[in-house]
Amino acid sequence: MFSVTKAVRCQTDIFDSSIYKIHTENGNIQLFVANDSYITLLDTYVDIMSDAGRIVTNCENCGQLMITNRSNASLTCGRSTCKKERLYKANDDYKKRAMKDPIKEAYFNFDNKCRSYRKKLSDYPELLEKYNRAFDEHREKIRAVKRGLTVKSCSDDIDRYNRMCFDACQDLQDFSKQLKLQHESH
Numbered sequence: 001m002f003s004v005t006k007a008v009r010c011q012t013d014i015f016d017s018s019i020y021k022i023h024t025e026n027g028n029i030q031l032f033v034a035n036d037s038y039i040t041l042l043d044t045y046v047d048i049m050s051d052a053g054r055i056v057t058n059c060e061n062c063g064q065l066m067i068t069n070r071s072n073a074s075l076t077c078g079r080s081t082c083k084k085e086r087l088y089k090a091n092d093d094y095k096k097r098a099m100k101d102p103i104k105e106a107y108f109n110f111d112n113k114c115r116s117y118r119k120k121l122s123d124y125p126e127l128l129e130k131y132n133r134a135f136d137e138h139r140e141k142i143r144a145v146k147r148g149l150t151v152k153s154c155s156d157d158i159d160r161y162n163r164m165c166f167d168a169c170q171d172l173q174d175f176s177k178q179l180k181l182q183h184e185s186h
Contacts, residue, residue, distance in 0.1 A: 017044060061085045102158055103149050110142060110165040117176040127179045134175050138168040 016035040021028055032048070034041035046056050054067050059077035066077040076082040114135055121128045145161055 016040070101151055103146060103151065103153075103161060106162045106165040107142065107146060110169055111139075113169045114138075114172050117173055121176055121179065124180075124183060127183055130179060131172070131176055135172055138172060142168060 016037075017040045018033045018035060020031040020033065022031065032041075032044045034044060049056050049067060054069060056065065056067050058064065059066055059079075059082055060075040061082040062077065062079065064077050064079075076086045118128065118131060118135070121131050142161075142165055145164060149157060149161055
């Protein structure tokens, strides 16, 4: 893997480069010439890109060279596999942090389980719409209680919240099964 940062920023040798300005009818043109090294050419290119608000870097996942905007510096290249890998990593990091907080863990479990119930209804738009309304009602109630809790809340309050999330999951699971049975009986 070729690292731009290491190649350009860690050079201790002095390389020869030149800048020429040419005046034309349409304005000035700058020419950059690396007289003795590819690294000098790359260094000049990185400087030009930096002046334009761009960063030359390596993809965090595959190591491929890429150019990205400085304002929203992407950590991965445009390949879909790299983007997916980055999302998986971000989700894993979020899950690990959430599992350290019992309040977030309960909500996270509620949300994930309800997604799986929703997926089973995805082929039936009218059923999915009914399910989503019920889900939204439960979610709003859960979020309202969640807003009033912190990690320092008393354990009874946190236990009640956990139970509320669990019960909502059960209700929504039963509701999704009921919807599907009703649809199949018609």
